[in-house]
Each structure stands twice: as C-alpha cells, then as structure tokens.
Amino acid sequence: MNYKKSNIFITIDYELFMGERTGSVINCMIRPLDKLIEILNKYNVKMTIYVDSAYLLKVYELKSRHKSLEIDYELITSQIRSLSENGHDIQLHIHPQWLHSDYSENVWKVNPKHYKLSDLEPTESKTLFANAKLLLEQIINMPVNSFRAGGYSIQTYTNYTELFSDNGIVIDSSVLVEAYADSDFQKYDYRLCPCYERYKFKKDLMIEDNCGKFVELPISRHKVSLFYDIYKRLKLTKQFDQNKYGDGIASASYIPNNESLYHKLFRLFTNNFKTASIDNYSPIYLPYLHRKHRKTNNQDFVIIGHPKNFSELSLYYLEQFIKKEKENSRFLTVSSIAKSNLLQN
Numbered sequence: 001m002n003y004k005k006s007n008i009f010i011t012i013d014y015e016l017f018m019g020e021r022t023g024s025v026i027n028c029m030i031r032p033l034d035k036l037i038e039i040l041n042k043y044n045v046k047m048t049i050y051v052d053s054a055y056l057l058k059v060y061e062l063k064s065r066h067k068s069l070e071i072d073y074e075l076i077t078s079q080i081r082s083l084s085e086n087g088h089d090i091q092l093h094i095h096p097q098w099l100h101s102d103y104s105e106n107v108w109k110v111n112p113k114h115y116k117l118s119d120l121e122p123t124e125s126k127t128l129f130a131n132a133k134l135l136l137e138q139i140i141n142m143p144v145n146s147f148r149a150g151g152y153s154i155q156t157y158t159n160y161t162e163l164f165s166d167n168g169i170v171i172d173s174s175v176l177v178e179a180y181a182d183s184d185f186q187k188y189d190y191r192l193c194p195c196y197e198r199y200k201f202k203k204d205l206m207i208e209d210n211c212g213k214f215v216e217l218p219i220s221r222h223k224v225s226l227f228y229d230i231y232k233r234l235k236l237t238k239q240f241d242q243n244k245y246g247d248g249i250a251s252a253s254y255i256p257n258n259e260s261l262y263h264k265l266f267r268l269f270t271n272n273f274k275t276a277s278i279d280n281y282s283p284i285y286l287p288y289l290h291r292k293h294r295k296t297n298n299q300d301f302v303i304i305g306h307p308k309n310f311s312e313l314s315l316y317y318l319e320q321f322i323k324k325e326k327e328n329s330r331f332l333t334v335s336s337i338a339k340s341n342l343l344q345n
C-alpha cells in the first residue's frame with residue numbers, strides 16, 4: 001500500500017505541427033490551450049508548458065517582415081505571459097528544425113533535416129539553445145530551469161549536460177519511459193530507463209546518480225494489454241467528436257527505419273505501451289495508467305499533451321481524471337520540484 005500522495009504533473013508541449021502543413025497558431029496552440037485552461041481553472045490545477053522556443057525565436061526574427069507573424073507572436077506571447085502570471089510554469093522546449101526553416105506567402109517551409117540538436121553544427125545548437133531560452137525568459141520575465149527535447153531526442157547530442165549547466169537547466173523531462181525510436185527524425189533509447197519517477201543524474205540521463213546535480217522527470221508510460229486497449233477504445237470513444245483541434249500535418253517521425261510487419265505485430269501484442277497523455281483518445285487510459293503507476297510505488301505521474309492533438313474527447317476524459325484525482329493527489333508544476341526540498345528527497 002502506498003501512503004504517499006501521488007504527484008501529478010500536467011506538462012504541455014506548446015508548438016505547431018512540423019510536417020508538410022504546420023497549421024495555424026490559433027487552432028494548434030491558442031484555442032486548444034484556452035480550453036484546457038478553462039478546465040484547470042475549475043479545479044485550481046496548475047500545469048507546466050514547454051514552449052517550443054526555437055519556433056518562437058524564428059517568429060521573433062521574421063516578424064518585422066511579415067504582418068501575420070507579428071500577429072502570431074503577439075498571440076503566443078500574451079497567452080504565455082498570462083499563464084505565467086496565473087501561476088502556471090513556463091519552460092523550455094526546442095525543435096531545432098526551425099533554425100533553418102523559412103516563411104513566405106503565409107506558409108512555413110520547415111526544414112526536416114535538423115530534427116535533433118545533434119543534427120545542427122555544434123556552435124549552432126549552442127547559440128540556438130541559449131538564445132531561445134533567453135527570449136522565453138524575457139517574455140515571462142522569469143528564469144527558466146527545465147528542458148524537454150523536441151521529439152524526446154537528446155541522447156545523440158554529446159555533452160547535453162554541459163548545455164544544461166551553461167544555461168541554468170536543472171530538470172530535464174525528455175525521457176519517455178521504456179520508449180525507443182530510430183527514425184530519420186527521432187532517435188532515442190529509453191528502454192532501460194532506471195526509474196519510473198524523478199531521479200538524479202550526473203552526465204548520462206540513463207544512469208541514476210544521487211550525487212548528480214540534474215533531475216530527470218520521466219514522462220509516465222505503462223504496458224496495456226491489447227485486449228483491454230481495444231475494449232476501452234470501443235467502449236469510451238464512440239459518442240465523441242475525435243477530430244483534433246490542430247489544423248496541420250505531423251511529420252512521419254514515429255516510423256522506425258526498416259521495421260518489418262512481423263516486428264510491428266510482435267510489438268503490438270507484447271509491448272503495447274501507452275503514454276500518460278492528453279493527445280487524441282489517450283486520456284481514456286489515464287485512470288488505468290495512474291493506478292498501475294501507484295501499484296508499483298511510483299509517486300510522480302507525468303502526463304504529456306500537445307494542444308494541437310487535443311479534441312473534445314481528450315479534454316472530456318482529462319477532466320474526469322482530474323475531478324477524480326483532485327482529492328487524493330497533488331497537482332504540481334515542474335519548477336516546484338526545484339523550489340521545494342523534494343529535490344533533496
């Protein structure tokens with residue numbers, strides 16, 4: 001029996017799509033996040049928003065030449081400023097492909113070659129990281145101390161802890177528990193993740209080290225049997241509008257290189273992991289994933305969400321989860337870890 005209260009972190013990656021069509025700021029970011037804020041306000045819950053600041057930096061650089069970008073910049077900065085003023089936590093997210101992307105005739109041309117920080121020249125990635133963080137801090141007028149890598153892909157960048165140290169990052173939340181990707185875009189291997197809740201590390205976020213000065217707050221994931229999965233989906237998703245609010249197209253970032261049909265099926269039957277997420281229909285699994293998390297004695301339950309992937313259905317089930325857990329759990333922001341003595345525990 002676990003007597004410690006569960007800590008639930010609602011973490012949001014705030015960004016456009018990065019495929020053939022990026023979608024609009026209004027439909028991918030502002031409106032769906034406003035809908036989430038409405039729900040969180042009802043229960044006085046605060047969230048953490050990882051703002052894609054490489055994108056923000058690009059918009060900032062180009063806005064004097066494009067009226068539409070000036071409007072986008074104003075919309076985004078006023079939303080995150082108001083969130084920050086209302087006690088939500090604003091943190092750093094970076095999708096490096098924006099550095100070499102361009103904008104003309106109201107359309108973004110995203111360069112897909114630089115999906116990871118390691119795909120940029122070392123000086124480029126260092127400068128991008130520092131400038132993006134600085135811009136975000138200037139907008140909210142507060143220091144930022146946590147980072148989540150775009151596409152969860154941080155391991156291929158050598159010396160990421162140096163990047164963290166140089167920029168005052170103490171908490172990373174890029175690890176997606178037990179996940180693995182090796183595609184043209186994303187590359188990470190978190191299959192041997194040392195812990196399902198917060199842990200310290202020194203140089204390598206896959207090695208727990210209590211003397212380390214960095215904290216990893218991994219995104220929660222657990223196995224769900226395929227039959228339970230199908231049953232839940234049939235039972236709970238029927239009566240809802242499942243269309244995403246976001247109006248863009250995602251890049252094909254999840255397709256592993258050379259995966260055979262046999263391996264796909266094998267993965268589905270033996271390794272059907274579900275992420276604690278607000279995207280698409282994922283929130284239907286939240287109660288089950290949270291129960292499983294608690295049964296294995298884990299205290300920190302980290303939920304991820306991308307407003308562009310929210311729908312009427314996803315927000316309905318998230319609200320049901322919050323309503324049920326409000327009394328038994330603590331809803332925390334990521335920076336509250338750094339502020340409180342929880343970091344020392």
Ligand SMILES: [Zn+2]
Pocket residue numbers: 013015052093095149150151
């Ligand atoms: Zn992202």
